[in-house]
Amino acid sequence: MAVVAEYVPGKDGKGIHDAEKDANTTAARDESTTRLAHNWTSTRKIFAASTIIYMNFNTTLGSSLPSGAGNALNDAFGVTSEKQKPLPVVVFLIGYIIGPVFAPLSESYGRRPIFLVSFAVYTAFTLGCALAPNWPAFLFFRFLQGCGAAAPQTVSNGLFSDIYPDLKQRGRAVTVLGLTSNVGPLIGPIISGFSSSKNWKWQFWIALAMTAVNWLMLLFLQETYSPVLHARETGFQENEKKASFKDILLVLLRPIRITAEPLVFFTDLFILYQYIIFFLYFGLYPLVFQDTYKMTSGVSALMFLGTGVGGVVAIFIFLAWERYHTRAEQQGRAWALREEYRRLPLACLGGPLFAISEFWLGWSARPDIHWIVPALSGIPLGIGIDLTFMALNNYLTDAYGIYSASATASSVITRNTFASIIIPLSTYPLYNNLGAAWACTLLGGLCCLMTPIPFVFLRWGTVMRARSPFCRQLNEGG
Template sequence: MALALRPSMPLGHTDLVVVLPDQFSFHHQEAATMERPSLTLSTDSSHHHAAVPAGAEATDLPYRQLEETANFEEFTQETANGQILKSVKSNVTGKIEDYKLVTFTVGDPENPKNWSKPYKWYCTMVVSFTCFVVAFSSSVITSDLKGVMDEFDVSEEVALLTITLFVIGFGVASELVGRKPVYVSTMFLAVIFIIPCAVAKNTGTLLVCRLIDGIAFSAPMTLVGGTLADLWRSEERGVPMATFSAAPFLGPAIGPLIGGFLSDAAGWRWLYWIQLILAGVVFLLVTFTLPETYTPTLLARRAKKLQKEKNDTSYVTEADLDSRPMGEKLRIFMIRPFQLLFMEPIVFFLSIYMSILYGLLYMFFIAYPIVYEEGKGYTSGITGLMFIPLAIGVVASAFFAPAVNKHYLTLVAKHNGKPPAETRLIPMMISCWLVPIGIFIFAWTSYPNIHWFGPAIGGLPVGFGFIFLYNSCNNYLVDTYQHQAASALAAKTFLRSIWGASSVLFTTQMYSRLGNQWASSLIAFIALACCAIPFVFYYKGEAIRRHSKYAFVEDEENSSEKK
């Protein structure tokens, strides 16, 4: 591989031209039929047409950790000899020195993408179950808020804070990086702080420990997508991602169902003991059965091993060559999600949309008891059964995931492997109507004298629509902000968590003042208005991306030819 530094205008702008060797192996392509490709990586931070290699797994890339000249192929490609040569200026000597970027070899058994499918599916189910437990823990306590109110003599608003503070915690650590060490440490912290909740003698203990639990549980909720990207190649990821996407919605639907009967039989404290049992199981699974899957971490271990075995310090990873001070890395790490949220229309409006949907889910936890317990006189256990259609809708959507993925692969082939990011919005454009339809059904069948089946069945299209909307949004953000994907998803998660946490605080007052029918209808009208968002971005998204500072826009020709 040859490297050359080529100065270009304006002054201070330098291009790093990388010519890859013939034996370089690309995923999904025949290396023998390829010419020696070149790749230009711009060191100008204002240039937003980032050169991400074809076939790169965008969510694998630690973009916030690396400089603009980083060779991303180290993390996304396999090479014949397990290394890529690179010449850079040493921070120590100030001279140009040769380094060997450590990569996976072709068919490397240590590359998570090359593991057997049964093992990859086992890892997928473990992390998806982790997400289910987190979501379950956020909703199961809604089954007996009255028990907390009575024992501690507090208002409903204070009792609702046990939900609010937990969900707010999801947004605090949304930019955590890493895999297994973060899973293990945060799950251990979550398990420890569930215990004080179960034995709490006052509301202060309960609220503080719920907030800490929410922060600890944020790691699984934000890392699972990256774990799946580690394990599965793009064309394989549709069904595993659908499985994961169902977990955050299935957990809240099952939580009130189990919690209702449990609280009726054993009291509100057992709503926390059941969380402890499930979280304990997850902790054991991730600690003793879940391997490390994060490519930069695996390659860093290999580089250190090679340095020791060969007594050669030139074996490195791109992270080792990052010369930026820690303060600059942390600044980008913390600020970039907010820059995307408030400066990028695509991130802002999709985050608003997902926040409304997330808030709707948590508003249901308050609305269902109002309709069924207050309106029809049902117990908490029977009210929990009314969430079954919502859960069925979530599960049913997962069965359609292979068909959606097959359609997307057809579009990939149609566009020669590079479909526009807006193709990800097609499922969203179809399914967005299901949510307001379901809420309208719930709204106008919620009269006390109408059969219980009416409002319950409204949850079916809502649950079905949730998953397709959630999947499409995530995929569109990743494809649109390839080199900033993690920050874009973190921005969405932060706003979604804040809104979801806040919505439960005013739901009771809204239903009290507007009545069951019009309160639910108001939510439905808002969801209906949001249906315009995917259509606007489907037709105008490409133009918005081309004028964006951060969005990835594929150059029509090789960037080195355009300079």
């Protein structure tokens, strides 16, 4: 099989294994080739982006789906251990750790085959979950479902980079993707809470129906990755090369190598913390609202809607900032001409809002305070997490270009590795030992420690990008 091969940055910033550099320079020589996906009509681009955004919504919804029908699921399989109850979500997240191999492969074989294969795996094991005969089989199918769900999280930014050369259009696509990444897990418990409180299988039949609609779109999706399109046009004559074991290994290890770069590492750290808290809430919210306010599982799942509302508000904040930044850029203001100010101020706002939501929930969830008060804490939570995801994911996509899929994959690997360890060990002990007030205070305090990260990027991000071998390679390749 021909492969658009791997570039590995050396200590001097030059390629040790430079086939991918050759692909870049070859593409640069042929302007029409590098812009094949860029030259698509607006309708074609919107269709491609919508297909992948809807796929991301489906797969992220699947991540939290069982949490709304936990009682029915546990009763059906005879699960009584508190440590095992979070496992349907946890093993899905472990699958996310394996799934990011899709990202570097998309930078060698193209985006479309990766989306097709990964979503086929997700669909097949969604069906497997519905037909699982016992608890171990169910957990194994959830793990494989998570493996198939990872591609939209890791490859989508690369596709947006392919079709949208304009940073404003690309930023909006990444923003909507980020919204579905956070709204999808909120909708999952609501669907299962109302549909599967008695028969736990209904949640997966509904998920399968949603994937069927997605397949109708996905089958018409065309390839977007320019080096692969160029290789196809030339019959692989310039890029013809058998993929050796070393080539494949270098491609698969790229997300790990890129994590060593400070921009990626500290972005991963900030997103990691918010991501863990986000998924902890799928265990914490039912405990808070069912125990404190005696709500049913379906009604308690509706408390997640506040976070969804916050996500929508975050979109309007993003667009308002975009307009303000564009005007400042047109007026030639010095600060607006720095790349860091295009996205990062949103993360500077998102971090403190996320911390505020922790303290708000913890100290208002009491029987003598109406349930709407702690429920409204979801709004700053949604604004905070969405602004942070939008800003940092857009920043990485802009900075790393065609390598953005690997940069995103590094974040997915990091956050899901730690989330799969921390969530089952801390959800119930954290709440039972500390209580809602002090558990949320601890989480909010830790969040405060993370909030300086985007401010540091604002000050020193230009220097970090200048020292990045991957960013330098993109600049040299034009």
